[in-house]
Amino acid sequence: MFIQILNGIVYGGLLYLLAVGLVLIFGLREVVNFAHGSLFMVGAYLGFTVAAMGYWWGGLLVSVVAMAIVGCMLDAAVFRTLRKQDHIVTVLVTFGILLILETTVTAIWGKAYLTYPVPRLLAGTVDIGSSPFPIYRLFVIAVSVAVALSLSAWLRYTRTGLYIRAASTDARVTAMQGINVDRLSLIVVGLGTALAGLSGVVAGPLLSLSPTMGNYILIDSFIVVVIGGLGSFAGAFAAALLIGQIHNFGAVYLPWASTVLPFLLMVAILIWRPTGFAGSRT
Amino acid sequence: DPLRIGVPTDLSGTYATLGEEVMRAVHFAVDEANANGGVAGHKVEIKSYDTEAKPDLARRQSEKLVSEGYPILTGLIASGEGLAIAPLMERWGSIYVSTINKADELTGANCVPGVFRVNTQSAMDAATVKPWLAQRKEKKWAIVAADIAWGRGSGKLFAEAVKSVGGTVTAELYTPANINDFAPYIEQVKKSGAEGVWVVLAGRDAVNFAQQSKQFGLTDAITVAGVSFTTDGTVKTLGAAAKGIYGIINYSSTLDTPENKAFVKAWVAKYKSPPTNFEGETYMGMQVIYQAVQAANSVKPADVAKAMPGHTFDTIMGKLVMRAEDHQLLKPNYFGVVEDVDGTLRPVIKTTVSAKDVAPPVTCKMASK
Amino acid sequence: MSTIAHGAAATVRRKPLAGAALFVTTAVALAVGVALPWLVPTKIAMSLLAQAMFDALLATSVGFLILQNGRVSFGQAAFFGLGGYSVGVLIARHWVAPEVAVLIAIILPTLVAFLLGLVIARITGVAHAMLTLAVGQAFYEVVFRWRELAKGDDGMSFNLPRHLFGLSASGLQDPAVMMVLAWTILVLVLFALALFARSRIGQIAAAIRDNEERARFLGYSTMLPRALVYAIAAFIAAIAGVLSACYNGYIAPQMFHWSVSGFALIMAIIGGAKFIIGPAIGAVVLFYIKDYAGQFAEYWPAIVGIILVVVTLTMPRGVVGLAATLWKMRGR
Amino acid sequence: MSAYAIEGVGLTRRFGGFAALDGVDIAVKQGEIRGLIGPNGAGKSTLIDVLSGRAPNRGGKVLLNGEDISDLTPQERRRRGMARSFQRTNIFPELTVEQQLRVASWAVAGADIDEVMDELHLTAMADVVAAEISYGDQRHLDLALALVGRPTVLLLDEPAAGLTMEESLSLARILRDLANRWHVTVLLVEHDMQVVFSICDRVTVLHLGRSLSEGTCDEIRADPTVVAAYLGTEA
Amino acid sequence: MALLAFNDVHALYGRARILNGVTFAVDRGERVALVGRNGVGKTTVVNTLCGMTRIAQGQIAVNGRVMKDLRGYIAAQNGIAVVMQGRGILPSLTVEENLLLGTATRRPGPWSLDKVQALFPILRERRSSPGLALSGGQQQMLAIGRALMANPDLLILDEPSEGLAPVIVDELAALLVKLGEDGIGILLIEQNISLIHRVAQRFYVLSKGAVAESGSLHDVSRDELKRHIAI
Numbered sequence A: 001m002f003i004q005i006l007n008g009i010v011y012g013g014l015l016y017l018l019a020v021g022l023v024l025i026f027g028l029r030e031v032v033n034f035a036h037g038s039l040f041m042v043g044a045y046l047g048f049t050v051a052a053m054g055y056w057w058g059g060l061l062v063s064v065v066a067m068a069i070v071g072c073m074l075d076a077a078v079f080r081t082l083r084k085q086d087h088i089v090t091v092l093v094t095f096g097i098l099l100i101l102e103t104t105v106t107a108i109w110g111k112a113y114l115t116y117p118v119p120r121l122l123a124g125t126v127d128i129g130s131s132p133f134p135i136y137r138l139f140v141i142a143v144s145v146a147v148a149l150s151l152s153a154w155l156r157y158t159r160t161g162l163y164i165r166a167a168s169t170d171a172r173v174t175a176m177q178g179i180n181v182d183r184l185s186l187i188v189v190g191l192g193t194a195l196a197g198l199s200g201v202v203a204g205p206l207l208s209l210s211p212t213m214g215n216y217i218l219i220d221s222f223i224v225v226v227i228g229g230l231g232s233f234a235g236a237f238a239a240a241l242l243i244g245q246i247h248n249f250g251a252v253y254l255p256w257a258s259t260v261l262p263f264l265l266m267v268a269i270l271i272w273r274p275t276g277f278a279g280s281r282t
Numbered sequence B: 001d002p003l004r005i006g007v008p009t010d011l012s013g014t015y016a017t018l019g020e021e022v023m024r025a026v027h028f029a030v031d032e033a034n035a036n037g038g039v040a041g042h043k044v045e046i047k048s049y050d051t052e053a054k055p056d057l058a059r060r061q062s063e064k065l066v067s068e069g070y071p072i073l074t075g076l077i078a079s080g081e082g083l084a085i086a087p088l089m090e091r092w093g094s095i096y097v098s099t100i101n102k103a104d105e106l107t108g109a110n111c112v113p114g115v116f117r118v119n120t121q122s123a124m125d126a127a128t129v130k131p132w133l134a135q136r137k138e139k140k141w142a143i144v145a146a147d148i149a150w151g152r153g154s155g156k157l158f159a160e161a162v163k164s165v166g167g168t169v170t171a172e173l174y175t176p177a178n179i180n181d182f183a184p185y186i187e188q189v190k191k192s193g194a195e196g197v198w199v200v201l202a203g204r205d206a207v208n209f210a211q212q213s214k215q216f217g218l219t220d221a222i223t224v225a226g227v228s229f230t231t232d233g234t235v236k237t238l239g240a241a242a243k244g245i246y247g248i249i250n251y252s253s254t255l256d257t258p259e260n261k262a263f264v265k266a267w268v269a270k271y272k273s274p275p276t277n278f279e280g281e282t283y284m285g286m287q288v289i290y291q292a293v294q295a296a297n298s299v300k301p302a303d304v305a306k307a308m309p310g311h312t313f314d315t316i317m318g319k320l321v322m323r324a325e326d327h328q329l330l331k332p333n334y335f336g337v338v339e340d341v342d343g344t345l346r347p348v349i350k351t352t353v354s355a356k357d358v359a360p361p362v363t364c365k366m367a368s369k
Numbered sequence C: 001m002s003t004i005a006h007g008a009a010a011t012v013r014r015k016p017l018a019g020a021a022l023f024v025t026t027a028v029a030l031a032v033g034v035a036l037p038w039l040v041p042t043k044i045a046m047s048l049l050a051q052a053m054f055d056a057l058l059a060t061s062v063g064f065l066i067l068q069n070g071r072v073s074f075g076q077a078a079f080f081g082l083g084g085y086s087v088g089v090l091i092a093r094h095w096v097a098p099e100v101a102v103l104i105a106i107i108l109p110t111l112v113a114f115l116l117g118l119v120i121a122r123i124t125g126v127a128h129a130m131l132t133l134a135v136g137q138a139f140y141e142v143v144f145r146w147r148e149l150a151k152g153d154d155g156m157s158f159n160l161p162r163h164l165f166g167l168s169a170s171g172l173q174d175p176a177v178m179m180v181l182a183w184t185i186l187v188l189v190l191f192a193l194a195l196f197a198r199s200r201i202g203q204i205a206a207a208i209r210d211n212e213e214r215a216r217f218l219g220y221s222t223m224l225p226r227a228l229v230y231a232i233a234a235f236i237a238a239i240a241g242v243l244s245a246c247y248n249g250y251i252a253p254q255m256f257h258w259s260v261s262g263f264a265l266i267m268a269i270i271g272g273a274k275f276i277i278g279p280a281i282g283a284v285v286l287f288y289i290k291d292y293a294g295q296f297a298e299y300w301p302a303i304v305g306i307i308l309v310v311v312t313l314t315m316p317r318g319v320v321g322l323a324a325t326l327w328k329m330r331g332r
Numbered sequence D: 001m002s003a004y005a006i007e008g009v010g011l012t013r014r015f016g017g018f019a020a021l022d023g024v025d026i027a028v029k030q031g032e033i034r035g036l037i038g039p040n041g042a043g044k045s046t047l048i049d050v051l052s053g054r055a056p057n058r059g060g061k062v063l064l065n066g067e068d069i070s071d072l073t074p075q076e077r078r079r080r081g082m083a084r085s086f087q088r089t090n091i092f093p094e095l096t097v098e099q100q101l102r103v104a105s106w107a108v109a110g111a112d113i114d115e116v117m118d119e120l121h122l123t124a125m126a127d128v129v130a131a132e133i134s135y136g137d138q139r140h141l142d143l144a145l146a147l148v149g150r151p152t153v154l155l156l157d158e159p160a161a162g163l164t165m166e167e168s169l170s171l172a173r174i175l176r177d178l179a180n181r182w183h184v185t186v187l188l189v190e191h192d193m194q195v196v197f198s199i200c201d202r203v204t205v206l207h208l209g210r211s212l213s214e215g216t217c218d219e220i221r222a223d224p225t226v227v228a229a230y231l232g233t234e235a
Numbered sequence E: 001m002a003l004l005a006f007n008d009v010h011a012l013y014g015r016a017r018i019l020n021g022v023t024f025a026v027d028r029g030e031r032v033a034l035v036g037r038n039g040v041g042k043t044t045v046v047n048t049l050c051g052m053t054r055i056a057q058g059q060i061a062v063n064g065r066v067m068k069d070l071r072g073y074i075a076a077q078n079g080i081a082v083v084m085q086g087r088g089i090l091p092s093l094t095v096e097e098n099l100l101l102g103t104a105t106r107r108p109g110p111w112s113l114d115k116v117q118a119l120f121p122i123l124r125e126r127r128s129s130p131g132l133a134l135s136g137g138q139q140q141m142l143a144i145g146r147a148l149m150a151n152p153d154l155l156i157l158d159e160p161s162e163g164l165a166p167v168i169v170d171e172l173a174a175l176l177v178k179l180g181e182d183g184i185g186i187l188l189i190e191q192n193i194s195l196i197h198r199v200a201q202r203f204y205v206l207s208k209g210a211v212a213e214s215g216s217l218h219d220v221s222r223d224e225l226k227r228h229i230a231i
């Protein structure tokens, strides 16, 4: 039982890492980023390539840094250009980017599934209540909690955090206070994409790598974002943990409905509160 | 006039890796035939379109191939794709040689004159399990299977087999397709106290399950066996995590027949690594097409179709008969384990079950026109 | 007080196609439909055009929901699939007369959508998109797993009856016949939607889309008009599903899959979701682009991706939006 | 028919522990123009929200022509003749001025909109989408949406805000006209004292969620507490 | 050198030309009113300064420097604070966070959180409620307070009296006069003639997208000003 709860937290943590990037980008650019899953995938492949040379932690670093740069480029080249367009139009662009990224990765790394090694430091299992539990999974929990805490602290207590929250509500008004929103969004989209890279690497050893791996987790992340209340970071964290648990206990107790449970939960929550857990945005 | 074969297959969907194997085997067979002056004097030409493993797209792309003059089709992967185009063969005046679809219906309830199957259908896999199970000492088995028709069917047959040899099934878990985290299922297998786990998963699910059970120490603790689980592709991906996993093998490059040895040798010369199970099966499909063309001495699909039923084909698995009643090629099936062969891990055949013993019952009522 | 003539130099409303023009265009389009078998050279071209028309109907359904309700649906495949499955299952099982099966296949999704609309229409934006996705996937899961209904994930083929509505049903699987039929239906649907948009209820729906709260303070119940738009959209999707299922003689869970909904949405936006005809045009354009890109084997997604990026960066209002802008410029 | 067109009894609205409305009673006679004034945050908009059904009303009662309408939805209240305008402009941004007025008129049996457009200087921009007209014109439009179909009870939340002085006075004339000729009852929230004192029959002063005093314009103008708390030099 | 100078500025929204050659200037310590009918383009003047329109012709100079690239944040970084029409309160941020946003440019000066909260006590009382929860007039105070927090050289107010109770308008008038005397430039866009008369020294009348009239407020009576606006 306890192990199952722990497993739920692992999956929830992973979803959070991905969802929080979506929230960041949605907040500032109002972009529903369908390419996020494929950025996660690219991050995983980059990390994999370095890790395969024997530098696991180097892979992590390379992936995060490279994805941050990719994020900045994406913001400057695409999101900034489209900032005045209908949000639905930008969805189209991100979908196009998704297709391009998947094909590119296929061309470079091939279609075959790849397995990402676990770093030596975190290999093996520990016994939790006489049942072996992979150390690596505890690491996943640690990473997501660390990201959650530092991100909320950053957003809540720093000036940049205040500006980001402000710009996420109304970019025009925020700019009129003398804040360069384009630069801010470079940081934010870069950060969000870097987090996608981070989650790609962190998820790598749990999942197999394939050019479409992002698609299998993107929808769960969107559910997290929506249940959390669009644009809410704390809400996303709570929702991610909830979905993680639902996923686990659904698999155990309601296997025939396990795939629709997250959807049902979302429907129920939205009907109860149309703006999600923490939603006040209009 | 050339022999034109259309290859609608999945190049970008869920089974894109298989599609890649399909294409490699088709190209190999075509090059080989053309280097030898073609098939009965006919040069071989192929054309391929991506079906994304979606039935409606499979239909559209197949129709395009047929209309562009490639009326002999092969290479579809998902059973749904094969089932979707089967009824259209007559209208299009084309034939379909199935090499990967596993659904029994294709040559059973839904059989049609224009469809032939070269590969192993699910019922044949099921018949392979019992002889193997009888010789094992594990008596408590858990089942982890994909929650689709194939997984459910296989799981059920395995459970029956376990009971028939006096064992018990401790847990029967059906997993949705393409989930990311198998931890809850692994945990349940562990808790059930099973001595072995029977896995009916393919592709990404197979890889994820194997990798995660290794991390949880499951693979080392109990016997792991499965169907389609130990494909060459999966084993290659998993590396060391695959070692010691048992499984049904439909084709293996380690198969010890002279025809196969020649084929593997030529293959390795070209691609540097031995052919995978899907590559072997696809190649066999091409062999069957070629020989039917030779027998018919025509590339017209109608003539080729006439030459197929009851014909004996000379394949890499030996001389095999295309059963006239349902167009299923009667082939042997194998059981093996992943072992180290010349430094690489590969599924190695341990038990061979003869074509006669795995032959499925005929359920097809072919409306012969 | 003098009137404020100067300040009002802002954009003047786009006048909808004048009544007469609408009727003439429709008549011409119908005539073209009748002539299609002589215009389209080969059987396969006819078959492709017929299938492009199914996509166009589905995209029109998605676009209509955006235009009239301001709601982005990521699950319109639910009604497409429901239409297809209803007709397929009912005909295969011979539970009712085939004509009744067709009617049920169109009415059932419409009703379901109406009821759903009452519940989910008050949710907006991304959350709404996810909700509709959930609905679509729920249907998908059901047919995927309910093997007794239509063979689950493998899908099911079915034979058309000999006659439908007194006509030979085999025509439904003849590319030439299906092409003309689908074209005609599409034209009539677009015509009806144009009439709806000008009607009272259409404009009230547009007002509700724009500002629901104020519409209520003007005295409107906002639930019914929105649910009605859902129902109409589903009705169109269901027609597409029925046509597609009959043409293929095959139904599979993929009909419900979110990727079908997603592509329909993309088609609608590429064409220009702010125009009634936009989604249909977008669907046809994307259908042929994809078909063409298919030549590049597994690299087709990149080609489509690049086209999507380029199209949105250069014509954010869609193909029809660009055409409209060019048309206006010509007038100057 | 009740003597009062619109009546609120014990109206209360709380946000957490804070009472924005704390048991306010108000009753406006048929055809009367009642001014509602008070400091910022006194609860005026909240009162309008409760009367019009925008905000839930906990514990009090709303009567329209003597009939209890507390549980009715806004649309039902509108159909019974109650209309309102908004302090924060609340219009249909993507519809043209004429389109939205037309939609408004359909809800009340196709009333004429030309007169309203004319009176509120919207005719010149009839074909412009509302998002693109100036703020002041948007205020006009907001008011016009409430006036279409000549409701019997009008709840107006700062209709003159953002208008030029001259337009404010013309607005005052329109309201006076409505009340005199058509017996429309008006509850008018306004910080423009010139408007309030020129047309209101009586004035209610709200303070901290309670009714501070009520009386004729002269009485209110003379009330020292009102002057200190609210009017300042305007008195 | 003027704090802000518009020189024959022509500006467009999309294709619609709204400003047709606007010329005016505000200097340090000057209190200037910009008046005109509804829809004449007053807010557009502010929006143009903030880069929200396309300038077809003409120049805008801040502190004597001609601005090439007018983007949203540039005016603020040059010491111009704006109280926007419609207030521009960030609804999900708290009152205090809204105020702190005003200090984004980190300009030194007399105004601090404490002083602003002393000026409008309600902003202290409700400092941790979301901006959304304020009444209309309270939001207006918040918008004014936020602009003061920026310690601007030039304060632009677009109809600041809207929604404010008369006593508060009195206070606002006194405040603006005081600010002007302290050397800050004030550009007041208003409909409330009495406030204009109490605050401004000079006025510009906007009409047909250009300045039609200007002069000193000492020289015109309220009625004359009204007539000017109505042209």
Ligand SMILES: Nc1ncnc2c1ncn2[C@@H]1O[C@H](COP(=O)(O)OP(=O)(O)OP(=O)(O)O)[C@@H](O)[C@H]1O
Binding pocket: D015, D020, D038, D039, D040, D041, D042, D043, D044, D045, D046, D047, D087, E129, E132, E133, E134, E135, E136, E137, E138, E163, E165
């Ligand atoms: N959603 C809310 N949450 C918390 N408090 C609120 C909310 N809405 C309003 N209030 C508070 O209720 C009180 C009354 O607000 P209301 O808008 O009715 O004032 P008002 O009299 O209309 O003021 P103004 O003249 O400034 O418009 C105010 O103190 C306001 O801060």
Ligand SMILES: Nc1ncnc2c1ncn2[C@@H]1O[C@H](COP(=O)(O)OP(=O)(O)OP(=O)(O)O)[C@@H](O)[C@H]1O
Binding pocket: C006, C007, C008, C009, C010, C011, D131, D132, D133, D134, D135, D136, D137, D162, E013, E014, E016, E018, E036, E037, E038, E039, E040, E041, E042, E043, E044, E045, E085
């Ligand atoms: N986004 C926009 N797009 C097109 N035209 C616009 C837009 N915003 C305003 N306009 C037009 O510009 C003109 C000037 O508007 P502006 O808001 O500057 O007027 P204003 O003088 O501030 O009026 P008010 O006193 O009502 O606030 C108006 O006629 C309006 O129709």
Ligand SMILES: [Mg+2]
Binding pocket: D044, D045, D046, D087, E135, E136, E137
């Ligand atoms: Mg108010």
Ligand SMILES: [Mg+2]
Binding pocket: D134, D135, D136, E042, E043, E044, E085, E158
């Ligand atoms: Mg203005």
